[in-house]
Amino acid sequence: MSAAPPPQAFRAFDDTDAYLFREGTHSRLHERLGAHLAADGQGASFAVWAPNATSVSVIGDWNDWNGHADPLAPRADSTGVWKGRCPGARHGQAYKYRITAQGGRVLEKADPLACFAEQPPATASRIWSLDYTWGDAGWMQQRAGRNAADAPVAIYEVHAGSWRRKDGQPMGWRDLAHALADYVASIGFTHIELMPVTEHPFYGSWGYQTTGYFAPTSRYGTPQDFMYFVDHLHQRGIGVLLDWVPSHFPTDPHGLASFDGTHLYEHADPRQGFHPEWNSAIFNYGRNEVRSFLMSSGLFWLDRYHLDGLRVDAVASMLYLDYARQGGSWIPNRHGGRENLEAIQFLQDLNRATYRDHPDTFTVAEESTAWPQVSRPTDMGGLGFGMKWNMGWMHDTLAYMREDPVHRRYHHHRLTFSMVYAFSENFVLPLSHDEVVYGKGSLINKMPGDEWQQFANLRLLLSYMWAHPGKKLLFMGGEFAQRREWTHEGELDWDSLQSERHRGVQHLVGELNRLLRDEPALHELDFSSDGFLWLEPNDHEQSVVAFLRRSRTAGPVLVVCNMTPVPRQNYCVGVPVDGTWTEILNSDARVFGGSGWGNLGAVRASPMRSHGQPHSVCLTLPPLSTLFLKVVADDQQTPGA
Structure with a gap:
């Protein structure tokens, strides 16, 4: 020892x-x-x-x-x-x-x-001491700005044991720190989000069946090794978020269940205390000591491990007493309703304490229903989270992208509906691990068409996602179009990068992250309707959408998406500013594995009113592509992607 x-x-x-x-x-x-x-x-x-x-x-x-x-x-x-x-x-x-x-x-x-x-x-x-000499003072001093609502945030979701392995075994925290930081920095993500690293007895639970709410799993090293991991990523300018699970816990005999011979942490009545979907115990949020335990756990990771935020898992299962239950198998609240009033109080208390003690961090709710005001302040009746996963956007967008392009005209509403509610919450757009497991297939395999069309569709999806209001989250492997569905055993299919098409998707994601950081219009007003303006939401016949992303501090960015494999020439879109609109990114560029259609780098606006704007640009829309354009001063112009 x-x-x-x-x-x-x-x-x-x-x-x-x-x-x-x-x-x-x-x-x-x-x-x-x-x-x-x-x-x-x-x-x-x-x-x-x-x-x-x-x-x-x-x-x-x-x-x-x-x-x-x-x-x-x-x-x-x-x-x-x-x-x-x-x-x-x-x-x-x-x-x-x-x-x-x-x-x-x-x-x-x-x-x-x-x-x-x-x-x-x-x-x-x-028995362990948590003493450690941190070297991330620079990050801690500036992270309020890095985590702010108007900051560029692109999150890379990681399972620590299966990202990359060393000699066939999961990397330890220190090796992983250097390998992951180098990779994430090269691709340009601003944050990583770790799937739960709280101690868990069953590796196959991916950490979601937690027994040690204050202990990083010993599979990858000591607490100091995990501190080193966070410290090193911070020193490389990368934020670290933790997926945290206060919604349920396993019933292993050494754990919390029946801790002192009674149902101490969980409800005694299985209609309240047993989770039928996950075969686990549910915390008794009505017991004050349990709320103190969970609140302490959440803040512990922000305090002792300098983590930059918590993604709170399965919030919907906490909010609804009838979650995953049939009629008659749940107990209504004191008003006869299905809302878990004690869980609501706990979540509000947790968020109040988090922003009180660590105002430069943020909390994110994985909440899959239309519960109101998840990311609104508690004094307004909200739950107090900083952000919420936009599950509606994810489901609708993936359903749309699965359609053969010839049929997309009949599903155009799936593409545009998210803007009806896009600013009702502070949204994160998630393409997470949940979408590439249990037979759902990888992102690339969800895409229709032959191999060329599959890759073009994926580049289109990712580019549209980065253009859409909201912070971004992408699960590991999606950034290079891994074919195989994710499994926690083994590592990602890094050999895929021997293929030019896979490298092209990876290069595109890096350029999207660069663009996200460089263009205030793509991040500054993510949570405000002032940052978005539809130009063309209704062209379902040609499956084209066009919109502006706007900023308070810089010029607008024009985004045009062609959701079919048919190139469209002389497609005119209204723009608010005269001048030369430069292609700052084209997802169909050859460098990304595309066909090379485009606008020779730029197009000149004409004084023709359209889409409610005083000027127009007439574009060539590449097949299955997203174009980003902006007015660039002559001395700042760069070749189109």
Whole structure:
């Protein structure tokens, strides 16, 4: 075992903590509960919430797992917190709590507040210090601007164990830090989003069945290794988001379920406490101590690991009492409705605490229904998230793109409907892991036509996505058109990049990210209707759409999409500004694997009124393509892509 780093200061759970804990507003339980090394490294203090236990002791490596060697004592109040000191405990040693339930049943549980765990399939917690010397001060000072609503945000979603492997095994955090940072920087993504790295017993759950809400999985290294990972990406100018799962948890015997012999963290009634879709337990958000536990977990990752935000998983399953349930298998709220009032309060409390303590971070809801005001402030009645995944855009757009282009004229509304509600929330446009698993096929394989048309369609989809209002999220492999559906075993099909067409898609994504950063019109007003203007939404016969993206600080960008493989010449679109409109990106350019149709780099506007604008440009629309054009001063003009 490696030598212990210096321990962090520890203050015992006191009366103020007890008050906040029972009130449901404690957001720093990780500083009070769990295992904490003594200042000299000799011994450790332990504290655990088990209000219905008749006895609790700590068993571990130092006492030969003897349940009588290190008993804990209950606090002299009604909090249900047991505490004590184990002089023989040392850094790195494994431990559990031995809990005697009412009736005499003995349970051995991992520490809910543990910051590290044994590597699965072992299930014990480890005593660990979280001391680390950070080198990301520059990023932390500027990240408010990087995470702002008017910033360019393009997120690369990553599963740490299957992005790239080393000698057939998942990379450790330190190796992954360098490889991933180099790659993400070269493609131009502004952030990565990690699928859950909280400790989980079953690798095949991808982290969504969490047992360690304060512990990065030991599969890839120590907590300090994960800190190094975040630190290094920050030093390379890349934000790090965490997919976090407060909606449900597995029922493994060492975990939270029946923790002290009673349904402590979960509801006792399976109509409230059991999730039929995921075969897991549901948190009891009506119990204040559970809300404190979850709130502390969320803020812990922002505090101790400098993470830049949380993507909160399965919010819809938290909001609705009848989620994935048949009639009669759920219990209405006190008003007779299906809204989970306690979960609503928890989400509002979580977001208030997050923006209070870490205002330069952001939270994102994966919410798949039309619940109102998900990304609006809590004092307006909203849930308080910074952003929300736009699942409607994703479903409609993929359904449209699956259609053979000859039939797209009959489905034009799927392409344009998202703009009806595009500014009702602060949206992220997600093409996530959920769209390329379980038989759904990869992005490229969703596209219709022969191989050339499939790649052209994918370039069209990605370019349209980057032009559409909203922040962007793309799951790994989509950026180079991986053919194979994603699996958590193995790594991405990097050999695909030997193909010119796959390299072309990758190059396009890099150029889209560059354009997103360079053009304020493509990001500054993502969440405001002032940033978007339809020019041509109704040309369903030719399956063409045209619109302007606008900014407060720079000129507009014209976007025209031809959703068919038929090139269209002399297609005229109204524009607000006279001058030469330069092609700043053409998804059909040969450098991206396209056919090379276009406008020779630029086109001159004419004083012909059209689409409510005083001028027009008459364009050649390449097949299955997106064009981006803007007026560029003569000394700033660059060749078309």
